[in-house]
Amino acid sequence: MKDSWYDTAQICLNGHVINEKSVELPERNKKFCDQCGAVSVTACQKCNAPIPGYYHEPDLIRPEATYVAPAFCHQCGVAxxxxESRLQASREIARELEGLTDEEKETLIQSLDDIVKDTPKTTIACLRLKKLFDKAGKGTDEMFREIxxxxxxxxxxKLLWP
Ligand SMILES: [Zn+2]
Ligand SMILES: [Zn+2]
Structure with missing residues (x-):
């Protein structure tokens, strides 16, 4: 019996998971994403550490498609x-929102950085975002949710989009 091990995930640059088992099932690998056309990677672009994929455990089969792309590299800590590309798109939308003052747009943009990671500021960032989404008008919440x-x-x- 084999010990538990992490497979390597293949993920496109926009975060679509192409193959969570690129070592075990390399025939499922794709050079480009079939959802958005972006190139796919299996390693951190900064330090080259493999992206952890499906976690193999002896005698346990987990359903597929429960795997989510990790946010930060476990080796070098970089996002x-x-x-990055989703934050960038979100910042651009924030700047276009008509119902908010410039100061509120800044607060929204800063709060986005605090929801992609779990920090002591995550909860307050969520509260601020909820208020700002409401103030910015109908459909705002959905736009950010989608991205x-x-x-x-x-x-x-859990706090924003359970
Ligand atoms: Zn893609
Ligand atoms: Zn890295």
Missing amino acids: YSWI LRDFISTTAR
Whole structure:
């Protein structure tokens, strides 16, 4: 019997999971994402550490598609590019919101950084975002949800989009 081990995940630069078992099932690998056309990677672009994928445990088969792309590299701590690109898109939307003052837009943008990770500031960031989404008008919450929901911290997901 084999010990538990992490497979390596193949994920596109926008965060679509292509293959959570790129070592065990390399035939499922794709060079480019079939959802968005972005190139796919299996390692951190900064330090080259493999992206942890499916966790193999003897005698345990977990359902597929429960795997989510990690946010930060476990080796060097840098945010993976899908987090960066989603934050970038979210910041651009924030700047376009008409119902908010410039100061409120800044607060919104800063709060976004605090929901992709679990820190002591995550909870307050969620409260601020809820208020700002409401103030910015109908549909705002949905726009951010669409871009960010699967990529924010567990705490933030529970508070914002359970
Ligand atoms: Zn993609
Ligand atoms: Zn790294």
